[in-house]
Amino acid sequence: MSILQITLIVCMFATDRSLNVMTVYPCGPNDTCTCTYEKQERITMDCEGRGNLKLSEICVFIENVTSLKAGRNNFGNLTALHLKGCENLIEIYFNFNQIAHIEPTTFQDFRHLHLLDLSRNLLQVYSKGWDASFLPKNLHTLKINGNPIPDNANFPNLDSHDNLNKLTSDGVSNTAFNLSRIASLSLSGLNLETQCYLINLKGSFHALVN
Numbered sequence: 001m002s003i004l005q006i007t008l009i010v011c012m013f014a015t016d017r018s019l020n021v022m023t024v025y026p027c028g029p030n031d032t033c034t035c036t037y038e039k040q041e042r043i044t045m046d047c048e049g050r051g052n053l054k055l056s057e058i059c060v061f062i063e064n065v066t067s068l069k070a071g072r073n074n075f076g077n078l079t080a081l082h083l084k085g086c087e088n089l090i091e092i093y094f095n096f097n098q099i100a101h102i103e104p105t106t107f108q109d110f111r112h113l114h115l116l117d118l119s120r121n122l123l124q125v126y127s128k129g130w131d132a133s134f135l136p137k138n139l140h141t142l143k144i145n146g147n148p149i150p151d152n153a154n155f156p157n158l159d160s161h162d163n164l165n166k167l168t169s170d171g172v173s174n175t176a177f178n179l180s181r182i183a184s185l186s187l188s189g190l191n192l193e194t195q196c197y198l199i200n201l202k203g204s205f206h207a208l209v210n
């Protein structure tokens with residue numbers, strides 16, 4: 001009796017595992033990217049560092065992809081035209097792409113974008129008056145670390161982004177910023193790399209000094 005029970009449990013595990021199996025297949029322009037299918041709601045296209053790929057070409061092949069990893073491709077400045085076809089993405093990783101400017105309308109048709117990685121680009125995010133209004137309103141996670149830090153750096157004003165609760169940023173010295181909604185903050189460029197969970201913290205927070 002107990003042997004039978006154990007066998008049944010093992011079978012259940014085996015069935016479970018076979019249901020969770022991931023499928024990996026070539027995709028994108030000329031099959032130069034790699035797609036990973038976990039389930040219908042989670043399909044990742046990895047086009048990292050593919051050299052000559054254009055963003056507009058990648059977006060033609062997006063179909064049901066939910067997450068696009070396209071760091072290290074030298075895309076340069078972004079406009080809505082470059083991203084035509086990518087509007088249903090939930091996650092975008094555009095780290096290390098020489099992006100200095102993002103047109104205000106670039107993400108206007110993005111309804112589901114929850115994560116945007118703009119780290120290690122040339123964006124003026126820490127300059128006074130930087131306009132974050134191009135960021136989609138439903139963004140939950142934003143990564144902006146590794147962009148240029150000018151003298152007199154300011155922490156970007158993200159007050160109008162109600163859903164933003166996870167931020168990865170460089171630490172900006174001597175700057176106060178309003179963290180009332182940020183549940184998870186990661187500041188790089190500090191002596192001590194920290195991941196702070198500030199779920200119960202309300203009001204403003206003085207950034208640690210470099």
Ligand SMILES: *[C@@H]1O[C@H](CO)[C@@H](O)[C@H](O)[C@H]1NC(C)=O
Binds near residue numbers: 029
């Ligand atoms: C695929 O590769 C061919 C030959 O290298 C090239 O002419 C064509 O533009 C590529 N197509 C795409 C979508 O990149």
Ligand SMILES: *[C@@H]1O[C@H](CO)[C@@H](O)[C@H](O)[C@H]1NC(C)=O
Binds near residue numbers: 040063064
């Ligand atoms: C995309 O999703 C739709 C709706 O879930 C499905 O019918 C279709 O087969 C999917 N296409 C691909 C290429 O996965």
Ligand SMILES: *[C@@H]1O[C@H](CO)[C@@H](O)[C@H](O)[C@H]1NC(C)=O
Binds near residue numbers: 076101
């Ligand atoms: C990208 O934007 C920056 C800043 O607005 C500008 O100086 C640069 O000329 C733009 N680059 C291209 C290739 O358009």
Ligand SMILES: *[C@@H]1O[C@H](CO)[C@@H](O)[C@H](O)[C@H]1NC(C)=O
Binds near residue numbers: 159178179180203204
């Ligand atoms: C911080 O943001 C919250 C929510 O937007 C706002 O109610 C509060 O007044 C702000 N605090 C400061 C010090 O700006």
